[in-house]
Structures are given as structure tokens and as C-alpha cells.
Amino acid sequence: MDGYTACSATGATSPVDSLIDIDELKQDVAAQPYTFSYQNGRRYASSDFGHYYMPNDAPEIHRLNEQHFILTTAKGGNLHNAPLPQKDGLRVLDIGCGSGIWCLQMAEDYPDAMIVGMDVSPIQPKSKPANVEWIVHDMEQEWPFAEEYFDFVHLSLVHGCVVDWEQMMRKIVSHLAPGGYVEHQEFSLCRQYMLDADGRRMPMPDSLDELPPFFRWGRLMEHAAEKRGRVLQLGPRLFAFQQTAGLQDVTDEVHQIPTGTWSADPQQRMLGARMMLSALQGMEGFTTIMFTKALGWSLPDTQAFVDEVKRDLRDDGMRKAMDLHVVYGRKADHGESIEVRREEEVQRPEEAWKGLLGSRSVQFAGGMLAGAAAAGVVALWLMRRR
Numbered sequence: 001m002d003g004y005t006a007c008s009a010t011g012a013t014s015p016v017d018s019l020i021d022i023d024e025l026k027q028d029v030a031a032q033p034y035t036f037s038y039q040n041g042r043r044y045a046s047s048d049f050g051h052y053y054m055p056n057d058a059p060e061i062h063r064l065n066e067q068h069f070i071l072t073t074a075k076g077g078n079l080h081n082a083p084l085p086q087k088d089g090l091r092v093l094d095i096g097c098g099s100g101i102w103c104l105q106m107a108e109d110y111p112d113a114m115i116v117g118m119d120v121s122p123i124q125p126k127s128k129p130a131n132v133e134w135i136v137h138d139m140e141q142e143w144p145f146a147e148e149y150f151d152f153v154h155l156s157l158v159h160g161c162v163v164d165w166e167q168m169m170r171k172i173v174s175h176l177a178p179g180g181y182v183e184h185q186e187f188s189l190c191r192q193y194m195l196d197a198d199g200r201r202m203p204m205p206d207s208l209d210e211l212p213p214f215f216r217w218g219r220l221m222e223h224a225a226e227k228r229g230r231v232l233q234l235g236p237r238l239f240a241f242q243q244t245a246g247l248q249d250v251t252d253e254v255h256q257i258p259t260g261t262w263s264a265d266p267q268q269r270m271l272g273a274r275m276m277l278s279a280l281q282g283m284e285g286f287t288t289i290m291f292t293k294a295l296g297w298s299l300p301d302t303q304a305f306v307d308e309v310k311r312d313l314r315d316d317g318m319r320k321a322m323d324l325h326v327v328y329g330r331k332a333d334h335g336e337s338i339e340v341r342r343e344e345e346v347q348r349p350e351e352a353w354k355g356l357l358g359s360r361s362v363q364f365a366g367g368m369l370a371g372a373a374a375a376g377v378v379a380l381w382l383m384r385r386r
């Protein structure tokens with residue numbers, strides 16, 4: 001595992017002041033060579049690290065890189081939307097960094113920053129700039145960093161990876177320096193929807209049997225993830241996660257991303273085409289472990305259902321779309337008074353954005369009253385329609 005720093009669940013290092021004690025950790029790597037596991041012709045993370053349901057082989061790495069392009073394009077070409085602290089030597093952590101592409105681009109944009117990518121799979125490029133470090137580590141275990149170490153913690157699409165989000169958010173905040181930011185982005189993956197010809201969100205049937213296979217897939221994935229105890233449907237919950245964790249100025253951006261080439265807008269059509277190709281490419285990887293292990297389906301039944309889902313994915317008669325939530329919040333400075341709320345107390349004004357006509361991006365900031373938010377959303381919609 002040259003080029004990687006491994007922190008196994010069992011051999012976790014003590015918190016360090018310098019970023020990582022490379023020499024000590026390299027001994028760990030030598031002592032515990034990384035062994036990938038294999039199932040149904042796909043490569044997965046080492047069984048020592050356990051729980052992740054997606055493969056980590058070359059097709060998946062390509063898909064992650066493609067998805068990164070989709071995510072950054074949807075966010076206006078930005079790698080992050082949180083306003084980062086203005087200082088040299090920013091310390092940045094990307095949790096579940098996947099192919100490492102976000103870290104590499106951050107290192108380019110912030111040459112004075114130190115970027116750490118943490119993942120259970122050592123699939124990131126060995127050739128990297130000096131201001132990037134990869135660590136092989138399970139985010140659910142203790143982290144080998146000092147408290148209040150990072151200025152920015154980033155998470156992207158770590159759905160289905162975490163049992164206890166309250167505990168995870170507490171850990172993230174404890175490793176965040178005062179004034180630092182968390183940015184977390186997730187799809188509303190299990191609640192994708194259709195739009196009518198005027199861009200209005202169409203009501204979807206509640207009954208599983210009445211849903212077309214593509215939308216049934218989302219509900220079944222949600223059910224499978226719940227059975228595994230690692231929630232997949234995260235996007236709409238991120239706002240509450242951050243408020244509950246005591247972060248301040250929490251902002252929830254909702255970006256609507258099309259799937260398919262149905263949009264008349266060239267940029268949206270390009271994004272939708274890439275989204276469709278990415279979903280087609282990832283569909284077996286997403287589904288196989290979830291359906292066969294959590295739902296108890298046979299492999300042939302799973303494959304036959306995946307074929308039906310792919311048919312819907314290619315069908316532009318269905319104007320499919322999905323929300324991406326990009327949520328960021330700031331850790332209070334020492335001495336700053338903070339407002340902490342329990343998840344059930346945090347009400348996102350969901351109905352206001354669910355019925356929104358044709359909007360591609362809506363923002364909510366913490367502390368807004370639902371009525372004010374709804375009024376703002378309608379105003380935004382009217383502006384966009386002009």
C-alpha cells in the first residue's frame with residue numbers, strides 16, 4: 001500500500017499534533033497488508049473494514065470521477081459552497097473520499113492547504129501533490145487526529161455508510177476548529193420524482209406496486225438500507241443533523257438534477273445525460289449487495305429487476321429528477337453563544353420546495369421561519385421565471 005497511511009480499526013494511533021506520524025503508520029501498513037474482497041465478479045473493500053455495500057474496482061472509480069463532475073457542475077462549478085476560514089495552511093478532511101478526485105482538485109485550488117482523504121478503500125492515486133495525504137481508516141472508529149484539528153470537513157455521498165449519525169456529527173464537530181466549516185452533500189436518492197412538461201413535480205403513488213421499476217428501486221433500496229441499519233435516504237436530513245450538532249448559520253442548498261436527456265436547456269440536458277449514464281453504469285453495484293444480502297433476493301431476480309430499472313432509466317418519456325442537498329454550517333468560535341436543537345424540533349419547510357416549479361436551486365438558512373422561507377422560495381421562483 002505504498003503512498004497510503006493505514007489506520008486500522010484495531011491499530012488506531014493516538015491523536016497527534018503533527019498531521020500524521022507517517023513512519024509509525026507505515027509500520028502498521030506493513031504489518032497489515034490490505035486484502036480486497038470479491039463477490040459476483042466485483043472487487044470490494046477489505047472485510048476487515050466491513051460494511052460498505054458498493055464495489056471499489058476500476059468501473060466504480062470511473063463512475064465516482066464522472067459523478068464528481070456532475071456534482072460540481074450542479075453546484076455552479078464549485079468544489080465547496082461553504083465560505084472557508086480566511087487563513088493560510090487550512091487543514092481539510094474529506095471523509096469517504098472515494099477516488100480522491102475532490103481532494104486532488106482542492107489541493108490544486110488551495111496550494112497552501114493540507115488535504116487529508118479518508119476512506120476504507122485504498123483506491124486513490126499514488127501519485128499526488130505533497131499537500132494531499134490518504135489514510136485508510138473507518139470513519140466510524142476513533143480518528144487519529146487531535147481535537148479541533150481541521151478547518152473544513154467535507155462529506156460527499158456517504159449514504160448507507162453510517163449507523164449513528166448523531167454520534168458521527170459529534171465526532172466531526174469535535175475535530176473541527178472553532179470557526180471551521182462542515183459541508184455535507186447527499187442526494188434524496190430514494191425519493192426521486194418525475195416532472196410534468198411545465199417542470200412541475202408530479203405526485204408519486206405511495207404503493208410500491210404502482211410505482212414504475214425505477215422509483216420502486218428507490219423505495220426498496222431505502223428499505224434494504226434500513227434493514228442494514230445504515231440509512232441511505234439522507235439528503236433532506238442533513239440540515240437537521242448539522243443544527244442538532246450545534247453548528248451555526250446552517251444553509252441547505254437544494255439542487256435539482258435531471259436524469260435523462262429530456263430537458264430543453266442544453267446544460268441540464270448534458271447533466272441529465274451524464275447522470276443517466278452514471279446511474280446505468282452503477283446500477284448493479286448499487287443494488288446487488290443491498291438486494292441479495294439485506295432483502296434476501298436471489299441474484300437472478302436482482303439482475304432481472306436491474307434490467308427493468310435500466311429500461312426506465314433510458315426512457316426519456318419519464319422526466320426524472322433528483323434533489324441534491326448541499327448543507328454547510330460553522331462551528332461557533334470560543335465564547336460565541338450557540339443554539340442547539342434536537343432533530344425532531346428542526347422543521348425544514350419541505351412542502352415549500354417540494355411543489356416548486358422548475359427551480360434548479362433553492363437555499364434555506366437555519367433559524368428562518370417556515371413562512372418566510374416559503375415566501376422567499378416563491379420570490380426566487382418568480383425571479384427565475386422572468
Ligand SMILES: C[S@@+](CC[C@H](N)C(=O)[O-])C[C@H]1O[C@@H](n2cnc3c(N)ncnc32)[C@H](O)[C@@H]1O
Pocket residue numbers: 045051052054056064065067068095096097098099118119120121137138139140155156157158161
Ligand atoms: C459513494 S462513494 C463517494 C465517494 C466520494 N465522496 C465522492 O463523492 O465521489 C462512498 C465512499 O465512502 C467510503 N466509505 C464507506 N464506508 C466508509 C467508512 N466506514 N469509513 C470511511 N470511508 C467509507 C467508500 O469506500 C466510498 O469510497
